[in-house]
Amino acid sequence: MLIRYLGKRIFFMLISLFLIVTATFFIMKAVPGGPFTSEKNVPEEIKAALEAKYKLDLPLHEQYFEYLKGVITWDLGPSFTEKSSTVNEMISRGFPVSAHLGAQALLLAIFGGIILGVIAALKHNKWQDYSAMVIAVLGLSVPGFILASFYQYFFAIQWGLLPIAKWEGFEYTILPSLALSASPMAFIARLTRSNMIEVLGQDYIKTAKAKGLHTFTITVKHAIRNALLPVITYLGPLIANILTGAFVIERIFGVPGLGREFVLSITNRDYTVIMGTTVFYSIILVVMILIVDIAYTLIDPRIKLADAGRE
Amino acid sequence: MERILEVKDLQVSFHTYAGEVKAVRGVNFHVNRGEAVAIVGESGCGKSVTAQTLMKLIPMPPGEIKKGEILFNGEDIVKKSNKEMESIRGKEIGMIFQDPMTSLNPTMTVGNQIAEGLIKHQNMSRAAARDRAIELLTMVGIPQPEKRVEQYPHEFSGGMRQRAMIAIALACSPKLLIADEPTTALDVTIQAQILDLMKELQKKTGTSIILITHDLGVVAEMCDRVIVMYAGKVIETGTVDDIFYNPQHPYTKGLLRSVPRLDLNRDEPLTPIFGTPPDLLRPPVGCGFTARCESAMRVCQEIDPELNQISTTQRAACWLQHPLAQNRAGS
Amino acid sequence: MQHLTKEHFEPISVDLRQAEEIKRPSLSFWADVWRRLKMNKVAMASLIFIVALIVCAVVIPMVSSNDYFTTDLAGKNKKPSAEHWFGTDDLGRDMFVRIWYGARISLEVGLAAAFIDLIIGVIWGGIAGFYGGKVDEIMMRIADILFAIPYLLVVILLMVVLSPGVGTIIIALTITGWIGMARIVRGQILQLKSQEFVLAARSLGADSGRLIFKHLIPNALGPIIVTLSLTVPTAIFAESFLSFIGLGVAAPVASWGTMSSEGLPAMKYYPWRLMFPAVFISVTILAFNLFGDGLRDAVDPRLRK
Numbered sequence: 001m002l003i004r005y006l007g008k009r010i011f012f013m014l015i016s017l018f019l020i021v022t023a024t025f026f027i028m029k030a031v032p033g034g035p036f037t038s039e040k041n042v043p044e045e046i047k048a049a050l051e052a053k054y055k056l057d058l059p060l061h062e063q064y065f066e067y068l069k070g071v072i073t074w075d076l077g078p079s080f081t082e083k084s085s086t087v088n089e090m091i092s093r094g095f096p097v098s099a100h101l102g103a104q105a106l107l108l109a110i111f112g113g114i115i116l117g118v119i120a121a122l123k124h125n126k127w128q129d130y131s132a133m134v135i136a137v138l139g140l141s142v143p144g145f146i147l148a149s150f151y152q153y154f155f156a157i158q159w160g161l162l163p164i165a166k167w168e169g170f171e172y173t174i175l176p177s178l179a180l181s182a183s184p185m186a187f188i189a190r191l192t193r194s195n196m197i198e199v200l201g202q203d204y205i206k207t208a209k210a211k212g213l214h215t216f217t218i219t220v221k222h223a224i225r226n227a228l229l230p231v232i233t234y235l236g237p238l239i240a241n242i243l244t245g246a247f248v249i250e251r252i253f254g255v256p257g258l259g260r261e262f263v264l265s266i267t268n269r270d271y272t273v274i275m276g277t278t279v280f281y282s283i284i285l286v287v288m289i290l291i292v293d294i295a296y297t298l299i300d301p302r303i304k305l306a307d308a309g310r311e
Numbered sequence: 312m313e314r315i316l317e318v319k320d321l322q323v324s325f326h327t328y329a330g331e332v333k334a335v336r337g338v339n340f341h342v343n344r345g346e347a348v349a350i351v352g353e354s355g356c357g358k359s360v361t362a363q364t365l366m367k368l369i370p371m372p373p374g375e376i377k378k379g380e381i382l383f384n385g386e387d388i389v390k391k392s393n394k395e396m397e398s399i400r401g402k403e404i405g406m407i408f409q410d411p412m413t414s415l416n417p418t419m420t421v422g423n424q425i426a427e428g429l430i431k432h433q434n435m436s437r438a439a440a441r442d443r444a445i446e447l448l449t450m451v452g453i454p455q456p457e458k459r460v461e462q463y464p465h466e467f468s469g470g471m472r473q474r475a476m477i478a479i480a481l482a483c484s485p486k487l488l489i490a491d492e493p494t495t496a497l498d499v500t501i502q503a504q505i506l507d508l509m510k511e512l513q514k515k516t517g518t519s520i521i522l523i524t525h526d527l528g529v530v531a532e533m534c535d536r537v538i539v540m541y542a543g544k545v546i547e548t549g550t551v552d553d554i555f556y557n558p559q560h561p562y563t564k565g566l567l568r569s570v571p572r573l574d575l576n577r578d579e580p581l582t583p584i585f586g587t588p589p590d591l592l593r594p595p596v597g598c599g600f601t602a603r604c605e606s607a608m609r610v611c612q613e614i615d616p617e618l619n620q621i622s623t624t625q626r627a628a629c630w631l632q633h634p635l636a637q638n639r640a641g642s
Numbered sequence: 643m644q645h646l647t648k649e650h651f652e653p654i655s656v657d658l659r660q661a662e663e664i665k666r667p668s669l670s671f672w673a674d675v676w677r678r679l680k681m682n683k684v685a686m687a688s689l690i691f692i693v694a695l696i697v698c699a700v701v702i703p704m705v706s707s708n709d710y711f712t713t714d715l716a717g718k719n720k721k722p723s724a725e726h727w728f729g730t731d732d733l734g735r736d737m738f739v740r741i742w743y744g745a746r747i748s749l750e751v752g753l754a755a756a757f758i759d760l761i762i763g764v765i766w767g768g769i770a771g772f773y774g775g776k777v778d779e780i781m782m783r784i785a786d787i788l789f790a791i792p793y794l795l796v797v798i799l800l801m802v803v804l805s806p807g808v809g810t811i812i813i814a815l816t817i818t819g820w821i822g823m824a825r826i827v828r829g830q831i832l833q834l835k836s837q838e839f840v841l842a843a844r845s846l847g848a849d850s851g852r853l854i855f856k857h858l859i860p861n862a863l864g865p866i867i868v869t870l871s872l873t874v875p876t877a878i879f880a881e882s883f884l885s886f887i888g889l890g891v892a893a894p895v896a897s898w899g900t901m902s903s904e905g906l907p908a909m910k911y912y913p914w915r916l917m918f919p920a921v922f923i924s925v926t927i928l929a930f931n932l933f934g935d936g937l938r939d940a941v942d943p944r945l946r947k
Contacts, residue, residue: 012786012787013790015787016790016791019787019791024799027800028799028803030803031803137931137932138924138928141925141927141928141931142924142927143879143882143883143923145886145902145903145906146902146920146923146924149906149909149916149920152909153910153916157910203409203410203414204413204415204416204417206363206368206408206414207406207408207414207415207424207479209368210366210401210405210406211400211431212396212399212401212428212432213397217431221427222416222419225418226416226417226418229418240792240793244794247794247887248886251887252906266887266889267888269802278795278798278799281795282791282795285790301417301418301463302418302465607653607654608651608652608653608654609650609652610650610651611654612654613650633646633651635650635651636651
């Protein structure tokens with residue numbers, strides 16, 4: 001059963017990825033003019049040589065098959081603007097940094113969000129609840145790049161507590177992680193709170209209370225566990241949120257990650273890099289969502305794999 | 312006879328956005344050792360609130376015990392702290408809820424849910440608690456208990472879940488078992504099995520039972536005494552025979568007329584009680600049943616009747632018992 | 643106790659059937675929603691803010707003596723003053739008017755994206771939910787696959803290719819944005835379809851189009867409107883995000899995102915250049931979110947948490 005379910009999921013994942021790669025390729029090819037039209041005064045022969053190097057002289061469908069082959073063999077081609085490096089090199093340079101920042105922000109978001117949500121639910125309609133929810137709605141409403149600028153302004157410029165930018169040690173990671181985690185944290189907090197309130201109203205909490213269990217035991221063993229299970233299903237979209245949020249956060253804080261590389265490639269119209277990183281990000285996200293879904297079906301005893309495939 | 316529980320003038324309110332809902336408005340009753348007492352009444356009459364207040368399970372706030380005493384083994388539960396309540400709940404008083412589908416934690420094995428109370432109240436080790444859980448599952452008639460103990464509630468049928476609930480409630484051999492509509496959510500055939508099981512276990516363990524129900528059939532089958540509640544008050548109490556064969560309050564009579572009975576004339580049609588109970592946000596001044604009562608008198612609207620002794624075992628709160636009303640008896 | 647007399651025991655007539663009467667006056671669904679919404683102070687304040695924002699965005703650029711494109715290099719980076727209420731930017735343009743032009747862009751993008759999502763989502767989800775079976779399976783599978791592609795990546799990709807402008811942003815935002823709405827509509831329709839009144843309408847000879855648009859959609863309206871109201875802030879957010887990374891509207895028009903992006907490097911010395919657009923983006927998104935939350939609570943009080 002598990003094998004069949006996995007097979008089905010992986011099959012649809014591959015279809016999604018294939019569509020993403022194809023769409024990315026043709027969208028990029030639809031750009032009016034070639035990538036070198038902006039570089040004026042390029043002699044014809046050099047242009048031809050360049051086009052040969054980037055395989056632009058081939059017919060479109062052959063370029064497409066070449067590109068597909070490249071993606072499968074994990075060779076995303078050279079960069080247009082940084083003549084010396086390839087997209088693969090850029091990813092292996094930038095992604096570890098982005099992954100570090102993203103993981104830190106994700107952990108912060110999960111723990112912070114759960115704590116806020118649980119407190120709000122336990123103190124339902126008291127000031128703790130209201131303050132937690134004010135924080136959460138602000139976190140959802142204030143865009144990451146604005147929050148990042150404000151952190152820089154206050155923590156770095158005004159109070160000089162933390163470095164304003166760059167990536168040279170733990171203290172450099174604090175502000176970007178905080179800025180990046182705000183919106184997922186707010187989301188988790190709201191979700192946890194509403195799940196907790198629902199769970200706390202369930203009959204089995206009354207049963208647990210009727211057994212004479214301590215409030216703390218009930219909260220931890222019966223309520224939080226059940227309230228958090230649905231939160232897991234949202235981890236996939238949250239990872240997506242953090243990855244895309246990192247585009248601006250990395251730019252603002254001058255973090256040498258893949259997100260900043262991506263934004264730079266957009267500004268420079270570096271098409272192979274845009275294509276390559278898009279494909280790379282999509283793979284990461286689709287795989288993450290798959291892992292999260294599988295983890296959920298394994299953790300929740302109620303889910304039978306037979307109906308887990310459809311929702 | 313020894314009174315294990317005595318409730319005196321209990322008043323419980325809920326503070327809602329619309330105002331104070333007086334859910335229980337001065338309830339008195341007692342339960343003797345080894346006795347099974349039924350509390351009957353339609354939805355919203357305060358029977359469930361009363362039952363949950365006995366274990367202080369109502370959420371406070373919005374709930375509040377306004378007044379009254381709940382003497383359990385001579386000690387007043389109302390005055391107990393949360394900490395003290397923890398050592399009474401599950402150990403001295405067990406409780407079974409209405410819907411076995413939602414009363415068990417879906418993500419914890421049934422065995423662990425039974426074991427929790429044992430570990431807490433009897434300082435058992437996990438292994439000992441597990442063995443005891445298997446014994447308890449056997450006792451409530453669940454086949455293959457060694458296998459079942461590791462399963463999750465969704466792998467149990469409705470009747471089996473209620474059996475598991477009974478095992479949880481009886482795990483620490485409580486002196487009092489409160490069953491809040493234990494059979495309402497079950498199929499009719501399963502209902503009978505669960506009632507039989509409860510009866511049998513009561514005989515075996517000698518525990519007292521308070522059975523909350525709106526089903527008079529259930530009452531006749533397993534209880535010694537009946538308490539009829541209406542609009543947050545006790546309006547009649549008596550032995551099962553008193554209530555079934557000599558009901559005094561028009562509401563009790565109405566309840567009996569609205570259920571089919573095998574022992575009476577089958578040609579007699581069933582008659583429903585018209586109307587709905589009063590809104591306890593604005594409780595009526597007089598008798599709560601006046602608006603629905605065929606024998607209503609002027610006094611019923613103005614003054615709430617008190618419980619009058621009818622016989623040594625039976626009491627009823629109705630102005631029809633008053634000597635001045637006796638003139639027009641027969642109605 | 644009061645003395646009781648014989649009169650007290652006179653029978654009174656009780657019309658038993660009257661006891662069945664419903665005491666509270668019945669309100670229509672939307673009147674009830676409006677009543678609950680009005681009680682929610684936060685949601686009402688948000689609504690007032692949104693209306694005021696729309697009015698100002700329309701009126702202020704028309705009546706202001708400044709415009710958004712005239713540069714004045716002598717008067718650049720000026721602090722807020724009587725002449726320039728929000729100061730000037732690095733080209734000496736008046737920030738106050740630019741903010742309200744930015745508001746126009748944000749609102750246009752937010753409302754248009756929400757509206758297009760609504761149209762596509764209702765049609766797609768309505769058809770899938772109504773016909774069910776294979777049609778549903780195929781349509782929702784397509785939606786699932788599209789949904790697996792990260793939203794902002796698609797939008798960024800499209801923005802890179804298409805020429806910059808408000809219309810482009812709206813197209814980019816709606817290309818996968820409708821899926822959420824389609825899912826909601828489908829879920830509602832599936833649930834409603836099985837209810838008796840649909841069977842009744844069908845047995846009276848209503849055709850499918852009539853059933854979908856006259857019977858099913860109106861009954862699914864609550865969740866649809868709530869989703870709609872929460873799409874607006876998402877779109878406003880996405881627009882400011884795009885503008886911030888340089889994929890927004892073209893100069894000299896500026897959205898709040900562009901202004902924030904331009905204000906960022908000057909934050910240390912001219913903080914107002916970042917502060918005003920930043921506050922406007924945040925408060926606007928906040929107001930739409932709070933209003934959407936309030937609306938959800940009002941439409942479905944059971945969801946109230």
